[in-house]
Amino acid sequence: xxxxxxxxxxxxxxxxxxxxxxxxxxxRFYSILGPNGCxxxxxxxxxxxxxxxxxxxxxxxxxNILSMSKRDIAKQISLVSQNYNxxxxxxxxxxxxMGRHPYIGRFAQPSSEDVExxxxxxxxxxxxxxxERKVTDLSGGERQxxxxxxALSQDTPLLCLDEAFANMDISHTIxxxxxxxKEVRERNRTVISVFHDINIAAIWSDLLIFMKDGKxxxxxxxxxxxxxxxxxxxxxxxxEVMYNSYSGTKQAHFRATYNDSSSIESxxxxxxxxxxx
Amino acid sequence: MTGILNVIFARNxxxxxxxxxxxxxxxxxxxxxxxYIEIGFFDIFKIIVSQFPGISxxxxxxxxTWPAIVMxxxxxxxxxxxxxxxxxxxxxxxFQGILLNPLADPYTLGVSAGAAFGACTAILLNLGAAFVSxxxxxxxxxxxxxxxVIFLSCTGNNSTASLSSNNLILxxxxxxxxxxxxxxxxxxxxxxxxAIIIFWLMGSFASKTWMDVMVTALFLxxxxxxxxxxxxxxNLISLGERSASSLGVDTKKVTLILLIxxxxxxxxxxxxxxxxxxxxxxxxxxxxxxTGPDNRALIPVAMLTGALLLLGADTITRAILPHEIPIxxxxxxxxxxxxxxxxxRGSIR
Numbered sequence: 247x248x249x250x251x252x253x254x255x256x257x258x259x260x261x262x263x264x265x266x267x268x269x270x271x272x273x274r275f276y277s278i279l280g281p282n283g284c285x286x287x288x289x290x291x292x293x294x295x296x297x298x299x300x301x302x303x304x305x306x307x308x309x310n311i312l313s314m315s316k317r318d319i320a321k322q323i324s325l326v327s328q329n330y331n332x333x334x335x336x337x338x339x340x341x342x343x344m345g346r347h348p349y350i351g352r353f354a355q356p357s358s359e360d361v362e363x364x365x366x367x368x369x370x371x372x373x374x375x376x377x378e379r380k381v382t383d384l385s386g387g388e389r390q391x392x393x394x395x396x397a398l399s400q401d402t403p404l405l406c407l408d409e410a411f412a413n414m415d416i417s418h419t420i421x422x423x424x425x426x427x428k429e430v431r432e433r434n435r436t437v438i439s440v441f442h443d444i445n446i447a448a449i450w451s452d453l454l455i456f457m458k459d460g461k462x463x464x465x466x467x468x469x470x471x472x473x474x475x476x477x478x479x480x481x482x483x484x485x486e487v488m489y490n491s492y493s494g495t496k497q498a499h500f501r502a503t504y505n506d507s508s509s510i511e512s513x514x515x516x517x518x519x520x521x522x523x
Numbered sequence: 524m525t526g527i528l529n530v531i532f533a534r535n536x537x538x539x540x541x542x543x544x545x546x547x548x549x550x551x552x553x554x555x556x557x558x559y560i561e562i563g564f565f566d567i568f569k570i571i572v573s574q575f576p577g578i579s580x581x582x583x584x585x586x587x588t589w590p591a592i593v594m595x596x597x598x599x600x601x602x603x604x605x606x607x608x609x610x611x612x613x614x615x616x617x618f619q620g621i622l623l624n625p626l627a628d629p630y631t632l633g634v635s636a637g638a639a640f641g642a643c644t645a646i647l648l649n650l651g652a653a654f655v656s657x658x659x660x661x662x663x664x665x666x667x668x669x670x671x672v673i674f675l676s677c678t679g680n681n682s683t684a685s686l687s688s689n690n691l692i693l694x695x696x697x698x699x700x701x702x703x704x705x706x707x708x709x710x711x712x713x714x715x716x717x718a719i720i721i722f723w724l725m726g727s728f729a730s731k732t733w734m735d736v737m738v739t740a741l742f743l744x745x746x747x748x749x750x751x752x753x754x755x756x757x758n759l760i761s762l763g764e765r766s767a768s769s770l771g772v773d774t775k776k777v778t779l780i781l782l783i784x785x786x787x788x789x790x791x792x793x794x795x796x797x798x799x800x801x802x803x804x805x806x807x808x809x810x811x812x813x814t815g816p817d818n819r820a821l822i823p824v825a826m827l828t829g830a831l832l833l834l835g836a837d838t839i840t841r842a843i844l845p846h847e848i849p850i851x852x853x854x855x856x857x858x859x860x861x862x863x864x865x866x867x868r869g870s871i872r
Binding site (some may be wrong): 296316320348433 | 547623624749755758759761763765766768769770772774775793811815816817859
């Protein structure tokens with residue numbers, strides 16, 4: 247689907263992505279996890295051709311992404327970005343219709359197909375309930391759903407999500423994740439999503455990519471890669487990873503460490519060592 | 524009030540444009556009939572019609588100076604004013620879009636300061652004797668300023684930041700600050716010419732010629748075509764560069780084209796008539812309440828509204844007030860309080 251070949255990127259002199267290679271296959275749900283500033287968003291920007299790598303290349307289909315026109319890329323890749331601020335009072339419906347921009351000729355009106363796609367997406371994302379409201383009057387979560395709906399109406403084989411659920415409540419997070427997962431399964435679509443919540447990522451993702459210092463620290467099927475040693479290596483936190491039957495996947499559990507010497511674990515350790523002696 | 528207008532016009536933009544066109548035509552005739560010598564509304568109509576070849580209208584009953592007053596004095600001024608009002612509003616729409624800021628105006632990037640500096644230089648070097656050269660110098664000053672602002676905001680080898688709205692606004696503010704210090708210095712050294720400089724800076728449509736009409740109209744038509752071609756891209760750009768880019772807009776290219784278009788409109792306006800504030804800021808802003816932020820509707824409506832308002836203001840200062848006051852002062856005196864009112868209502872969008 248989309249192949250990253252030995253790309254490197256630096257803002258000024260500080261390298262963000264170093265010699266990273268990866269192959270994304272069609273019909274899979276990928277999650278990118280990693281600490282703040284490890285290059286997740288930059289990697290997405292490189293994938294969608296918004297940034298130019300200093301070396302290496304990104305190949306979409308058979309083309310180098312930098313040789314493609316923005317319009318052609320927009321028919322292949324859509325993005326829900328972290329920044330969903332909108333300064334102008336467009337209505338929600340107008341914003342979602344903007345997702346059809348790459349398909350509509352310069353002076354043409356939206357076709358009946360465009361209108362139908364937009365209506366369907368708005369219904370499925372629940373944004374139809376505030377279709378005529380102005381985006382500047384919406385709450386952060388509602389605006390994020392509106393921008394999400396815009397990306398879906400772009401109807402692309404590849405969907406990139408950059409912390410797209412950061413401001414959404416859990417019910418809408420689940421609703422939208424189910425929606426895109428269904429697209430992945432039924433229409434062979436690909437999703438590449440940056441997450442902060444490891445457990446949410448684990449439930450919906452086929453594959454996890456852990457990033458650290460601009461490199462891929464570990465990647466693979468969620469079942470294989472979800473383990474406490476990798477989480478500790480990448481995030482420097484201790485955790486316990488175990489299979490959870492309700493979610494049907496492995497989940498990581500954390501605990502407060504503000505007073506580690508008096509934690510239950512260390513008390514047990516002390517007691518057992520006393521008994522042994 | 525805006526609610527009612529919304530209901531009437533939201534679904535029918537064409538009728539709004541037609542209505543504004545009609546109002547503008549009426550105001551042009553009305554304005555031409557007013558002044559030191561009162562000429563009847565329908566006489567103005569007859570005088571204009573008689574100019575077309577092959578049409579003979581009986582003008583015998585009129586004072587024979589009337590056609591000259593209308594055709595050589597009033598109409599050039601009125602039409603220049605109309606075109607400048609439209610150009611400033613259009614420029615305001617474009618700048619507010621590319622700077623992602625509903626409070627930007629045509630002068631945000633220092634184009635006016637550049638034009639003023641050029642004009643001051645021409646006046647100070649006494650090139651003003653041939654009065655054509657002041658507008659030329661002003662235009663050159665505006666263009667050089669624009670080039671320098673673009674050069675400044677393209678800094679850094681990292682491609683995302685260059686030409687971003689923050690970079691543009693910062694560069695514009697820096698350049699404008701330097702230039703206004705330069706203008707102050709020129710005024711300081713200007714001795715008796717300082718009055719000419721100050722009068723020029725305050726803006727005026729007095730003694731405009733058909734040449735001014737042609738030049739401004741030419742820029743306006745080109746500017747209108749370019750901005751209508753990129754109107755939908757401008758909608759997307761106004762949502763942010765990253766979004767626009769992912770929706771298939773070549774943001775760098777479109778931003779640059781629109782930046783040059785908006786700046787040229789502002790430059791020609793300032794060169795022809797001096798610095799006229801608030802039109803480019805307020806008109807797009809007020810019109811957005813009625814049409815919504817979609818630039819395809821905003822552009823034509825804002826242009827016509829800007830033309831109507833500036834012509835109204837110029838007619839007041841020319842024909843109604845006992846003494847003509849500079850149009851730049853009048854627009855600021857009217858526009859400022861209106862802006863305060865909008866601001867206080869909390870409806871800055």
